[in-house]
Every structure is written in structure tokens, then in C-alpha cells.
Amino acid sequence: MKQMIIRLMIAALAISLWVSCDQEKTIMYRQEAGVRFMYQAEDEYSFVDNYGETVHLYYITVATTGDSVDYERKVSIAVVENDTNYVNTARPEQYKLLEGVVPAGSFSGEVPVEIHCTPDMSDSSFVVNIKLVPxxxxxxxxxxxxxxxLSMTNQLVKPKNWGNLAFYFGQQFSISWYRFILNVLNVSYIPYPSAQEGDEKWSYNQLLANAGKVKAALLQYNREHPNDPLRHEDGDYAGDEVKMP
Structure with missing residues (x-):
């Protein structure tokens, strides 16, 4: 009788281990079939960065879990709806969600959103909240x-690389100061040396030379307005005098 009880206990343990392993395999399989947004949960695109452009493809990077596979996989997205915590202000004619791709053998991919510039983007930003769908x-x-x-606008916005540009143009940022810089240099954005592949790039010497032009223009402005030097008109430093290194 004692031996039978022991055998039953061993059988029960074996069944428990088998079920546990089967559940673990199921979880591992599910993890391998997952995809998520890789980086930040928000971003803003401005058509000002590409003067004259009316349609732009914005790419959201995604990452997979588990092993890679030897074939291309599709990634689907949709607009977040019926959630009061995420309000969409963008209209359907301002964007189009496209199907993304994770290339064969890769652990990451991109999902494109086609953004269309509309006249009211010149003085407003519009938001669409996007989710990944199975x-x-x-x-x-x-x-x-x-x-x-994803926010979309045709207004000037703070450059993502201002932390690098601040070495040349000062730590304090405002849209009015940024507009002054762009007007002096006659550009729509500042091509920093570490810009993405394919974008225009200035060398560090070019950047220093152009920062010198901006500083000269700032000094000239202040000489012409001795009682009213150039000040930040917006943002956290509104009212403060503009200072350059």
C-alpha cells in the first residue's frame, strides 16, 4: 500500500512538471510573437524642418521579442479610440496609418505614418495617438x-538636438530665439554634424563659423536697441535677455 502511494505521488509530480513545462512553452511562444514601440512614447514633427514639403513619411521604430525569423513580418497599427486619457485632435485628412515591416532576421522594424500638411498647421499642432494591434x-x-x-505641425518646434546646439547658441531656448538664428543663417533647420544618414550636415568648423554670424547679428541688434536688447518672447525664459556663450 505504501509503495502504491509513493507511485501515485511520483505520477502526480510528473504530470505537474509536464503541465508546467507545457505552460512555459506556451508563454515562450507568445513572447516570441510580440512587438512593441522601441523608443519614446511621443514625438512631434514640423514641416518647417523640410521647407516646401507637404507630405511626409514619419517612421516609428518597433522591437520584437523572442527569436528572429527568416521571413518578413508585418506590423499593424490603429488609432487609439474611446479612451478619455488619449485625445486625438488630428483629422483623418491630416494623416494615414500604413503597414509596418520587420525585415527577415531582424529584431526591429519601422511603421510609417503619412502626414499631410494642412493650412491650419501653421498656427496649431495636431495629435494622433497610435497603438499596435495584433x-x-x-x-x-x-x-x-x-x-x-504623434504631434504634427507647420510651426517652429524645439530641435531634438538642442542639447548639442546649446554649446554654440546658449542653454536657454525659446521659439523666438530659434527663429532669430534661422533667419540670420537663412536656413529652415541647423544641420548638426551628427544628423541622421542622408540629412545635410555641417562640419564643426562650419557650425562654429555660423554661430559666430549669429553672435555678430545679436550684438548688432543690441547696439541698435540699447535700451531693449533681444529677449526670449516665449517659453520658460520669456522676458530674459538672450545670451550666447
Whole structure:
């Protein structure tokens, strides 16, 4: 009788281990079929960065979980709806969500959003909240429940690389100061040396020379307005005098 009890206990343990391993395999399989937004959960695109452009393809980077596969996989996205915490102000004619791709053998991919410039973007920003949705390739798409907030405008916005540009133009930022810089240099954006592949780039010597032009223009402005030097007109430093290194 004692031996039978021991055998039953061993059998029960074996069944428990088998079920546990089967569940673990199921979880591993589900993890391999997941995709999520890789980087920040929000970004803003301004058509000012590409003067004359009316349609722009914005790419959101995504990452997969688990092993890579030897075939291309599709990534699907949709607008977040019926959630009061995420309000969409962009209209359907201002954007188009496209199907993304994770290349064969890769752990990451991109999902494009086609942005259309409209006249009212010149004085306003519009937001669309985007989510990853399951499909045959990624049944657990968006498993971390993170959304991506994309803003679109035709206004000047703070450059993402201002932390680098601040060495040349000062730590304090405002749209009015940035507009002054662009007008002096007659450009729509500042081509920093570490710009993305394919973008125009200035050398560090060019950047220093152009920063010198801006400083000369700032000094000239202040000489012409001795009682009213150039000041930041907006942002955290509104009212403060503009200073350059």
C-alpha cells in the first residue's frame, strides 16, 4: 500500500512538471510573437524642418521579442479610440496609418505614418495617438499597453538636438530665439554634424563659423536697441535677455 502511494505521488509530480513545462512553452511562444514601440512614447514633427514639403513619411521604430525569423513580418497599427486619457485632435485628412515591416532576421522594424500638411498647421499642432494591434505575425502586438503620441505641425518646434546646439547658441531656448538664428543663417533647420544618414550636415568648423554670424547679428541688434536688447518672447525664459556663450 505504501509503495502504491509513493507511485501515485511520483505520477502526480510528473504530470505537474509536464503541465508546467507545457505552460512555459506556451508563454515562450507568445513572447516570441510580440512587438512593441522601441523608443519614446511621443514625438512631434514640423514641416518647417523640410521647407516646401507637404507630405511626409514619419517612421516609428518597433522591437520584437523572442527569436528572429527568416521571413518578413508585418506590423499593424490603429488609432487609439474611446479612451478619455488619449485625445486625438488630428483629422483623418491630416494623416494615414500604413503597414509596418520587420525585415527577415531582424529584431526591429519601422511603421510609417503619412502626414499631410494642412493650412491650419501653421498656427496649431495636431495629435494622433497610435497603438499596435495584433495580426497573424504578431498576435501579442502592444503587449506592454504603450501608445505612441504623434504631434504634427507647420510651426517652429524645439530641435531634438538642442542639447548639442546649446554649446554654440546658449542653454536657454525659446521659439523666438530659434527663429532669430534661422533667419540670420537663412536656413529652415541647423544641420548638426551628427544628423541622421542622408540629412545635410555641417562640419564643426562650419557650425562654429555660423554661430559666430549669429553672435555678430545679436550684438548688432543690441547696439541698435540699447535700451531693449533681444529677449526670449516665449517659453520658460520669456522676458530674459538672450545670451550666447
Amino acid at each position: 495580426n497573424e505575425d504578431f498576435p501579442l502586438a502592444g503587449f506592454d499597453n504603450r501608445y505612441f503620441e
